[in-house]
Amino acid sequence: MNAIRSSIQLKILLLLLGLALPPLIVVGWLGLSSLHIARETAVNEGTDALRQQATASLQQRATDKAQFYDAALIGVQQQVEAVAGYALERYESSGATNNRERVWVAPRPTDELLRRYAPQVTYVRQIIPILRTMVANNPLVNIGYIALEEGGVIAFDDEAVIDQLLTLEAFDPRVRPWYTEARAAGTTVWTAPYIDANTGLLATTCARPLYDRQGQFIGVVAFDLLLNTIQQDLLTVDVGSNGYAFLVNANGDVVVRPDMQAVGRWDQPYRTENLLNAANADLRTVAERMVARQSGVQLIQEQGQVSYVAYAPITTAGWSVALVIPADEIDEPAIATGARLSESQSRLWNQLVATLLLIIMLISLLGLLLSLSFTNRISVLREGVRAVAAGDLSQRLPPAGNDEIGQLVAAFNQMTDTLQSKIAELEENARQLATLNAVSNELKSILSWPVLLETIPKLVCERFGFDRAVLYLVDGDVLRAVSASFSPGNEWQAQQFLAVANANPLRIDGGSVEADVVRSRKAIIIDNPWEHPRVDKAKQAISASRSYVQAPIFGRNDTVIGIISADYKLSQRPVQARDAAQLLTFASMVGLTIENVQLYNELERQVAQRTEELRAALERAQLADRRKSDFLASISHELRTPLNAIIGFSTVLLDDTEQPLTPTQREDVQSINRNGRFLLHLINELLDLARIEAGHLNLELGSVDLCQVTAEVCDTVQTLLRNRPVTLRNALPMVLPDVVADSDRLRQILFNLLSNAIKFTERGTITVSAQVLDEVNEDGKLCRYVAVSVSDTGIGIPHERQQDIFGEFVQIHGRRSRLGGTGLGLAITRKLVEAQGGRIWVDSIPGIGSTFTFTLPVAQPAFTTEPDEANVTTL
Incomplete structure (x- = not known):
C-alpha cells in the first residue's frame, strides 16, 4: 500500500482529479x-x-x-x-x-x-x-x-x-x-x-x-x-x-x-x-x-x-x-x-478570464505541493545526464527506489554501459573509414594500369595489416593472378607464386575456393587450407599459408570482376571475421577504380587512333579541295579562249556592212552572240569563285569615289532596261566620302546586285542609295562605313529563305526570273564585300520588293588613292 501511495502514477492521478473538479468551468x-x-x-x-x-x-x-x-x-x-x-x-x-x-x-x-x-x-x-x-x-x-x-x-x-x-x-x-x-x-x-x-x-x-x-x-x-x-x-x-x-x-x-x-x-x-x-x-x-x-x-x-x-x-x-x-x-x-x-x-470572454485565473492559482498551488515529493530525485538524474552529455561515460547514479524514477535511474546506468561499448566500436569503424578514404584517394590518382595492379596488393598489406596479398582478375572463363605483395624482400617468391597460379588458371565454373567466392559473391575464410578439398594444391604448396581470406571485387552493374586474397603468413595469426569484413569493404571500393583505369587506358588508345585517322582524313580533304579549286580555275580559263573567239567572230558578222546577213542568219548569229556572252558570264563567275576558294584573288585596295563608280555601273545596266517598264534611279547623296575598296571589284558588286534586281523586277523602280553610318567592329572600336543599298519593287524573297540566298549555287526564284544563272552571283558578291572589310544583308517582303545593302569602310584622309604594295590584299 505504501508503494502505491508513493508512486508517481498515483500522484499524477491526484493532479488530474484536482483539474477535473470544476466541470462547470470546463463546460x-x-x-x-x-x-x-x-x-x-x-x-x-x-x-x-x-x-x-x-x-x-x-x-x-x-x-x-x-x-x-x-x-x-x-x-x-x-x-x-x-x-x-x-x-x-x-x-x-x-x-x-x-x-x-x-x-x-x-x-x-x-x-x-x-x-x-x-x-x-x-x-x-x-x-x-x-x-x-x-x-x-x-x-x-x-x-x-x-x-x-x-x-x-x-x-x-x-x-x-x-x-x-x-x-x-x-x-x-x-x-x-x-x-x-x-x-x-x-x-x-x-x-x-x-x-x-x-x-x-x-x-x-x-x-x-x-x-x-x-x-x-x-x-x-x-x-x-x-x-x-x-x-x-x-x-x-x-x-x-x-x-x-x-x-x-x-x-x-x-x-x-x-x-x-x-x-x-x-x-x-x-x-x-x-x-x-x-x-x-x-x-x-x-x-x-x-x-x-x-x-x-x-x-x-x-x-x-x-x-x-x-x-x-x-x-x-x-x-x-x-x-x-x-x-x-x-x-x-x-x-x-x-x-x-x-x-x-x-x-x-472577460468573465471567463477571471474564472480561469482563479483556477490557475489553485492548480499551481496543488502542483507545487505534489512536485516537492519527487523533484529532488529528478535533480540527481539531471546531473547524471549532464555528465554523460559532457562526455563522462563513467558516470553512474545511485539506486533511487522501486518507483518509476528508480526504474529510470537503473535504465540510465544500463544506457551508459551500452554507450561506452558502442562508442569504442564507432571509433574503430571511424579509423577504418579514414584508412579506406586515404586508400581511395591514393588509388584515384593512379591512371597507369600496371602501376594500379602493383599498388592494390601493396595497399592491402600496408594499410590493413596483412602480411601477403594477391590480386586475381576475371579473364573470360578463368581467374588470372595479376599481381602479388609478399612483404619486402620476398619479391622473388611473389613472382614464383604468380607463375604457378597462372600455369593452370582457375576456371570460374570449377570446384576451387576462388570459384566459390565468385559464385557466392561473399568473402570466404579458409582456416586449414592443407586439408581443404577445394584448395588448389600447387598454389598451397608455393604459398604455405595456414589461414587466409578471399573477398570478391565488384565492378559496375554489381558484377564480380575479380577477387583479392590476403593472409598473416609472417605473424602466424588466424584470420578473423572482422578481417574478412575489412577486406570485403576494400574490395568493394577498389572495383570501380580498376574499371575506371581500364576505361581510361582504352579511351586514350581510341582517342589517339581516332585523332590520327582524323588528321589523315583532313589532309586528304584539304588536298581534294585544292585540286578541285585548281581544276575549276584551269578549266574556266581554258573555256574563255574559244568563247571569246565565238563572241568576236559573231560580232564581226553582225557588224559587217559589205556582206550583210539575211534576217534568218542575223537572228541565228545574234543568238550565238547572246548565248556566248551569257556563257562567258557564267564561266567568269565560276572562275571568280575558284580564285577566291583557292586563295588566288588579289584585291588592290585604295581610296575610291563611290559616286563615280555607281554612275558608271548605272549607265552600263541601262541597256538591260531597254523597252521595259522599269526605272533605274541613282539616289546617292551629292556629298559622300570616299571608301576603301578595289574599284574593279566594287563595280562587279554593284553590277551583280543591279543585274539581280533587274531579273526579278517586272515593273516599277530600282533605286541605288547610300548613307554614312557608325558601327562597332570586332575589336570593339567605333568605325565609319558607307552603306550602299539597291532596292527594287520585284517579287521579293520569302523570309525563311533570306539566309540561303548568299550560298553557292542557290536560286530561290530560278524559274521565275527572266534569265537563268549558276546561283553564284550573290555568293561571290558576299565574299568580295567581306574581303574588303564590309558586310552584306537583305531585307525583303514577298510581293513588295527587296533591298540589298552592303557596307564599305570610309577612307581616312591619309589613305592614298594609288594602291601600293601595302594595300594589296590576297584571298
Whole structure:
C-alpha cells in the first residue's frame, strides 16, 4: 500500500482529479469556444457568400456587356462585308452613273486629278448610295467610306466630310491606319484607336480589303465608330461609386476608358496605354488573360486599394471588356456583422478570464505541493545526464527506489554501459573509414594500369595489416593472378607464386575456393587450407599459408570482376571475421577504380587512333579541295579562249556592212552572240569563285569615289532596261566620302546586285542609295562605313529563305526570273564585300520588293588613292 501511495502514477492521478473538479468551468469554456467558432464561421461564410455572389454578378455583367458589344460589332462587320460584296459586283460590271457627288482624290482633289482618275471616281460614286443606307440603319456607325489604291480616291456617305478634309493638310487615305492594316491583314480588321481626321475624336474602324478576280488589291471599305459613343455606354454600367469599366484590344492596348481623351494630331499615331506593360503586376496578369481571350474575375491591388476585375472577350473585334469594383463595397456588410458578434463575445470572454485565473492559482498551488515529493530525485538524474552529455561515460547514479524514477535511474546506468561499448566500436569503424578514404584517394590518382595492379596488393598489406596479398582478375572463363605483395624482400617468391597460379588458371565454373567466392559473391575464410578439398594444391604448396581470406571485387552493374586474397603468413595469426569484413569493404571500393583505369587506358588508345585517322582524313580533304579549286580555275580559263573567239567572230558578222546577213542568219548569229556572252558570264563567275576558294584573288585596295563608280555601273545596266517598264534611279547623296575598296571589284558588286534586281523586277523602280553610318567592329572600336543599298519593287524573297540566298549555287526564284544563272552571283558578291572589310544583308517582303545593302569602310584622309604594295590584299 505504501508503494502505491508513493508512486508517481498515483500522484499524477491526484493532479488530474484536482483539474477535473470544476466541470462547470470546463463546460463554460467549451461553450465560449463554440460561440467563438460560430462567430468566425458566420463572418467568414457571410463574407465568402457575398464575395461569391458579387463576383458571379460581376462576371455575368461583364459577359453580358461583352455579348452586347459582340452583337453590335458583328452587325457593323456584316454591313461592311455586305458593302464590300456590292462594291466587288459593281467593280466587275463597271457601269456608268449620273451621280455627281463630291469625292476625294489624294493628295487634294483638282480638276486634273478628277479627269485622270475618272473611272475610279465614277466607280466610287456608285457605292455612295449603299454607304448612306447602311450608315443610316446603324446608330453606332459614324461614317462609311470606300477608298481605292489607284489615285487614293475615296468617297463618303456624307460629302460634307470633304469640306472638313479641305481644311487639313494633304490627306491620303492610303496611309491611314484603317487602310494599311486592312491591306496588310488581307481580311476584315478592327483597328486600334486613332484620331479621326474628320471629327478630331478617337475612333476605331471596321475595314475590309477589296480584291478583283485575279487577286489584285483594289482598295478598302470601312465604317468608323466614335469611341465616345462606347464611353458613354460604359459610364452607365453599374459598378458602384468608385468602379469603372474599360476595353482592351488583342495587343493589350486600352481601347476605351471613361477618362480617355483624344490628344495629338490626326496624322500622328495615337499612343494609348498598354496594360501588358503596366507597372502593377496584378493588372499585367489581368491584361495577359484578357489578351489570351479568357474570362473570369481577378482580385487586384492598385493605388493602395483592393478591387475586383471581371473580364470577358468580345469575339468579333478581338477585344475584351473589364469591370472594376472596389472590394470594400462587397466586404463591408460581412465586416459589420462580425464586429457586432465580436462585441457580444468580448463580454463573455472577460468573465471567463477571471474564472480561469482563479483556477490557475489553485492548480499551481496543488502542483507545487505534489512536485516537492519527487523533484529532488529528478535533480540527481539531471546531473547524471549532464555528465554523460559532457562526455563522462563513467558516470553512474545511485539506486533511487522501486518507483518509476528508480526504474529510470537503473535504465540510465544500463544506457551508459551500452554507450561506452558502442562508442569504442564507432571509433574503430571511424579509423577504418579514414584508412579506406586515404586508400581511395591514393588509388584515384593512379591512371597507369600496371602501376594500379602493383599498388592494390601493396595497399592491402600496408594499410590493413596483412602480411601477403594477391590480386586475381576475371579473364573470360578463368581467374588470372595479376599481381602479388609478399612483404619486402620476398619479391622473388611473389613472382614464383604468380607463375604457378597462372600455369593452370582457375576456371570460374570449377570446384576451387576462388570459384566459390565468385559464385557466392561473399568473402570466404579458409582456416586449414592443407586439408581443404577445394584448395588448389600447387598454389598451397608455393604459398604455405595456414589461414587466409578471399573477398570478391565488384565492378559496375554489381558484377564480380575479380577477387583479392590476403593472409598473416609472417605473424602466424588466424584470420578473423572482422578481417574478412575489412577486406570485403576494400574490395568493394577498389572495383570501380580498376574499371575506371581500364576505361581510361582504352579511351586514350581510341582517342589517339581516332585523332590520327582524323588528321589523315583532313589532309586528304584539304588536298581534294585544292585540286578541285585548281581544276575549276584551269578549266574556266581554258573555256574563255574559244568563247571569246565565238563572241568576236559573231560580232564581226553582225557588224559587217559589205556582206550583210539575211534576217534568218542575223537572228541565228545574234543568238550565238547572246548565248556566248551569257556563257562567258557564267564561266567568269565560276572562275571568280575558284580564285577566291583557292586563295588566288588579289584585291588592290585604295581610296575610291563611290559616286563615280555607281554612275558608271548605272549607265552600263541601262541597256538591260531597254523597252521595259522599269526605272533605274541613282539616289546617292551629292556629298559622300570616299571608301576603301578595289574599284574593279566594287563595280562587279554593284553590277551583280543591279543585274539581280533587274531579273526579278517586272515593273516599277530600282533605286541605288547610300548613307554614312557608325558601327562597332570586332575589336570593339567605333568605325565609319558607307552603306550602299539597291532596292527594287520585284517579287521579293520569302523570309525563311533570306539566309540561303548568299550560298553557292542557290536560286530561290530560278524559274521565275527572266534569265537563268549558276546561283553564284550573290555568293561571290558576299565574299568580295567581306574581303574588303564590309558586310552584306537583305531585307525583303514577298510581293513588295527587296533591298540589298552592303557596307564599305570610309577612307581616312591619309589613305592614298594609288594602291601600293601595302594595300594589296590576297584571298
